Structures are given as structure tokens and as C-alpha cells.
Amino acid sequence: MLKRLLARSLLLLSLGLAAVACQRQAPVQAPVTLAEDAASAGPARHVSAAPVTEMAPADYLKTTYWPTAELDAGQAWISCDYDYAALGDGEALGALTFFAVVDALTPCQPKGVVRVRYEGKIDAGFTALMQRLSAIADRMEIPVRILDISSSGGHVEEAIRAGDSMADQRWAIWVREGSYCHSSCVLILAGGDTRSIAGEVGVHRLFRDQSMATSRAELSAELKDVSGQVRDYLARNGADARIADLMMTVANRRLRLLSEAELREYGLSGSNAVQDDLDRIRVTRSCGEDFARRRDAWLRAFEGECLEPGKAFEVLDECGRALEPRFGFPDAKCPGQSPTADRRGLLPAVDSAGLLLPLKPVVQKKSADVARK
Template structure:
């Protein structure tokens, strides 16, 4: 039986939210080693299934730029391999793909997340943004999509004109970076078509999935406390999380698990000074860009503009490590485009004949 978080209307979020990162001590000495990252790994993404599928509960667009004021790009009309690849092909020139999605979190959305991430890797597109507007959906689909997002280096946006409620909150937990300006709301999940007739029976149903949800939140760096809070909010209502709660529960800003996993790699490749400057930038970014006095009037574009202006003070983008610099996903074109490796996917790329069935390799 499928689990669903029923979408409900929500009030306005009083403050926008962004950055949360793990606090790590570093020495003032330039030759002091950065502390070792904890032995935490995300769940490996399963092989992408290219079986025929279509978006049945939402709409999606692909854009190769970050400025959504210019529109959301080309509509995703098909999830077939060749069609989706052709839609994303132009993004090789910018090195960035922004996936805008409006609708419910369903199995077809999970397929979209998996396939977009896989094709971005095939095409050498290293910067990925999920621009989401969703009132919820299926818990299992959100976990599946979240695991794909976590393994494919996505930044997630919730714009001022968008919302992220119920099952959508699980997607936030998986993002490498979360920029939140719209309302994020939670409530108690119920089993659609449940035959429970007592509190005890309903509680037993929920306990069957609680362990999976807790494990999912913890492996993605989010606090299991958010699940405990969910269980106290009746399904017919919605609890909109504050900026402080989003940060405390690990649902905004930099993902703590990913940040820890990246620390040693960045120190080796970019140097300890790079890591210290990045951490200093994020602290000031949180204070000046995420939660200024007029935060209620901010949108993602305002937060991004503030961060881009601020980071120059910390020497970013770094000339030696531009793609690892804070907010690198907004830095424009990557001129040195990697060549596609030969393989089943590359061999399937030619344009199909008119009227031909567009099945794709698994």
C-alpha cells in the first residue's frame, strides 16, 4: 500500500532560510591539517531504469541558466532517453542545468530526478539545480528521488513564489545546498486507504516506516527530530517551519554530510586557506544574505545576488579552484567541455527516425 502525505494549503513563511553547515575547527596556521571527515556515506544510487514513463502529476522544464526571471526554459515533454538528452544538450555550453518542477512527488518525478542526474553526468554538466514547487506526494517516491539527488550533487531552490510541503521536505534533506525563500511545511503522514480503527492500529502502521524515514534523514545529514515533530502535527493541518527550525533540522544551507565528505578533498586540492575562506564566507553569508532585516521580502534571486557580491571579499571564485568555490553553480559557462565516454548511452544518442519508437537503454 502506498504512503502519501496529503498536500494541504499553507501560510506564508515569515523568514527565508539558507545555510547550515557542520562546525569544524581549523587552525590559524596555514600548515595545520584539516580535521578528518567522519565515516559517513550516502546510499548508493541504483542503476537508472529507462522503462517508458511520463510525468503524471506535475510539469517540468529544463533551463541552462540560473536566472529564472528569464523563464524556466524548455518543457520536458518526454522522459525517454533520447528526448531528455536532446532537451539537456544545450546545457553543455554553460555547464549548468536547472530543472524546474511543479507538482506532486510521485514515482514519475523520482524517475525524472534519476534520469536528469544520469544524463547531466553523461553530458559533462557538473552544476545541477532543482527548482522545486511541490505540495507533497508519496513518501517512497521522495526517498527514491532524494537518494538520486544526494548522489548527483544538486542544489535545491524553493523560490518565494513556490512551496515545499510534506514529502517534498525529504528532498530538501538530500540537496548539497538548499536555498529557501518560500514556505516549507510538515504534517503527520497517513496511509491512504488505511483500515486502522484505533490509535494503536494507526500507530503500528506508522512504525513500520518510521525506521526507514529516520535512516534516510540521518544519512543525508538531517535531524531525525524533524520526523518526531511531524508525528505531532495533524494531517489536516500544516506546520510551517521557521528559518531557525530549517537550519536546526538540517533542511537549509550547506548539507552537513556532504560538507564533511568534501573537506579533505578540498584541503588537498585547493589548500587549507581555501577551506578557511569558504567557511568564513558562509558565516557572513548566513548573517547578511540569508537573514537580513527585510528577509520576509527576499526571493532566491536576492539571496544569490547578495552572496555573489559578498564572496569577492573572500577571494572567490578562487583562480585555482573556481568550480569548488561557493556558489560556483552560478558562475556561467564551463569552456572545457568533457568528451563523452564511449558506451551504451553514447551509442544511443543519434536522432531517431520520424515516428520511430523512442525507447532508451537501461
């Protein structure tokens, strides 16, 4: 009896070890990527398929011990100003360590504004960059966050991860003059709170990096799952599913540039439709349906007349407030809910009388102070 039990145990152990060995030897499926397109300027850069060690965005708030991550397919600069034409893009971010990010954002704390200029591919390093900047901006109470991007695309899965993370943090996104947002970069646009576009936005067919497909059927099967992920992502961020169709039909060697009208129609420019719905629900609940309708009309006017990449904070504020009387704001019954009062990422707050409130006073914190927060 004892021999039979021992033999059975040895058999189960050997089967378990064999299963582990098979799992170790099983090839890891490469992330889906959108190819480098001929229309993108600059040299092609390799997009690393190696993921950064997984860490939930909220966990970045709890510890200073962050997994190793690098910007190996792009560069980032940190600025505390809007006017890139006059003031440039700020200081280069040399590392993604906790203290490097703290030091980079510390000058932005008194102003309450951070703008990150990113040039390069969408990969795990980019996702880590945006999650880590968001975490430190939260710790430093920096409310206005802008991604000023120029990218020819990269990994679809990382674009979805980064976009979802940015949606939770309500980032504004700029594609300024001379910049471009191609391929999987359009998914980043979908996750933005507001999108100001003066450069190029384009899409083309996705493919799996290091694909082993030998037939159309095999290639279609490879892309079926990620196509579903893209559609779900677009839906929860208020963007049109037709973008996913373009990612499956436009030839990879071509680039389908989207017109200004298409960007609006597909939900990739201006304010995010889902966020607008959330804001509208909140405003309707507290101020009524008529107030909400007038607020929507103000928002359309603001997007058409005020929202441009690179405009100074003060100019946006002045433009938005100048529009308010046209739509009956400030409202006597609900003065604290005027449109400019809740445009996080664009405009400062106002008090119940409609007067501009200064940013919350903060004391400059050293890295160690932020770490203890």
C-alpha cells in the first residue's frame, strides 16, 4: 500500500514538473503592433516587446519602490507652461524612477500645471511614463495635466493600457502643428479628457509582431482577439467603432489620414463624449435639465472658438468666460456650476460669485516629503 502511494506521488510530481517545463518552453505571444508607416517623419525605432513588471496604477501612490522601466522607444520632456512656441518643451526626463519623476514635477507644483512632451513609440515604457507622472501629480496636487504627443504608433495593448490609465486621470492631449499621431496613437487620443489637434492623425491596418501566420485565415485568427479589445476600448471611451474597422482594412503600407470632420465624427477630438455624459449627469442632478442644455451649447462653442493646442492658460480662461453670458452664465440658481468651474485640465475654478479662484497654495516639497505623503 505504501509503495503504491509513493509511486502515485512520484507520478504526480513528475507530471507536474513536466507541465511546468512545457509552460516555460511555450512561446510567449508577441504584443500586437501597428507598423511604422512611411508618412511618419524621423528614423524608425524598435518597439520593445518586453513588458514592464506589472504594477497597478494605484500602487504607485503607495510606495517609492517602483519596478524598473525605461523609455527605450521615445523621449519625454517636462514643462510647467502651455506656450511651447515661446518657452520650449522644458527639461528632458532622464529616468522613470520615483525620485527622478518627483524632481521633474516639483517645479510644476506651485503652478498646478504639468505638460509632458513625448516623441516616440507607444510601448510599455510609455505606459509606465504616464502612470508614474499621474501618480506624482496626484501626490503633489497638480490638477492640470497635458500630454503633448508626436508618435507613429506602437503596441496596441500598451496603447489601451495607457489610454485607460489616462482616462482615469483626465489628461488633456495635444497634437500640435508639425506633430503626428498615427496608428495605435489614435487609441491614446480616445482616452483623453480633451483632445486639441492641429497636426496629423492617421490609421492603418494592424498586424502581430513576429507573426507565424502562413494564410489569410491564420492572420485573421491572430488579430480577432485584439480587434475585439480595440472595439471594447473605443466603446468605453466614447469613440466610434469604425476606427477599429479602419485598423483592419486600410493597407499597412498606406496611411489613412483623418480629416477634422472625421476626427469629430469618430469622437477623437474636442471633449470626451463619455466624460461629458458623466459631467452632464452630475450637473443635471444638481442644476436641472435647462442648465445642462445651456452648458452643452457653451461646450460646443468653447471647442470651436477657444480650444487650440498651445494656447496660454490665461487665454483659454478669458475665451471660455467671455462665452458664458451668451448662454446665460453665471446662472443665478446655480452659480458655482458655471461651465468654466468644472473644466479640469483646461480652466481654473471659480467661486459662487463667478470670480476666479487661485490655485491651492502649496509648499515646495522635497523628494522625501512627497515619498511620505
